Amino acid sequence: MNRKFQASYKFGLIGGAFCVISFVIFQLLGIDPTKLSMLFGYILIPVFLFIGIRYYRNEVNDGLLSFSEGMTAGFLIYSLIAAISGIGIWIILMISPSLYEEIKAQKIDLLQGNKELIVEQMGIESYDITYQSLLKMTTFDIATNDFIWKIIPGLFFTIIISIILRRNFK
Template sequence: MNKKLLSSYKFGLIGGAFCIAAFVVFKLIGMDPTKLSMLFGYFLIPFFLFIGIRFYRNQVNQGLLSFSEGMSIGFLIYSITGLVSGLGIWVILIFSSSLYEEIKTKKIEILTENKDLIVEQMGVESYDVTYQSLLEMTALDIATNDFIWKIIPGLFFTIIISIILRRNFK
């Protein structure tokens, strides 16, 4: 496992740093950093998974890669990326309470604007529960959501990339 961790942590760290940078850049250009950072992650995660798994196969494991090795390397990469991204966003939101309040207010506004549609489709109870949860939302909730939305596509892309890059013979 040491060989796998040593060959994959740098891809996870760089991916996480890119996600944090995207969060900051999207905020600076006046866009919703939570949604766009998540969308950016959908393109970034597969890129770093591919180059990380390929690096392990070609540079560390003499051109061989089993499906389980690809899954292990991918897990490490997307977990580290999600962890770094989530922690970075959490720290940013803790030190920038105005950004946190802006994000929270924007989410409440969007929910309020779509009240009729939500009540029609889900019921008034669902709307009320969602509204209450947004009122109680913390910076850690936003960071956790970012982490989760790095992990879910990471697993999906890891399966595909591990199958594509699998090579059991030279």
């Protein structure tokens, strides 16, 4: 496990830093940073997973990679990316309450703008519950959402990349 961590942590740290930087850049550009940070993560995570698992296979494990080794290395990479991104976003939102309020207001406006559609499809109770939960939303909720939406695709991409890069013979 130690060899896998030593080979993987660099890719997780760099990927997480890229996610936090993208959050800041999207905010500075006036774009909803929460949505585009997640979208950017869907592009960034498979790239760092592929490079990291391939690095582990070629440089650390003598060109061999079992499915379980690829899954372990990938888990370390996407978990670090998600943790650093989530913690970074939480810190940014704690430092900048105005950004947090802006994001919260955007989400409430979006919900209110789609009220008719939501009520038609899900019912008024569902809309009211969602509205009340948005009013109670905290900076930690935003960061946790980002974390979760980096873990889920990370697992999916790790499975695929571990299968593609698997090599049990030289």
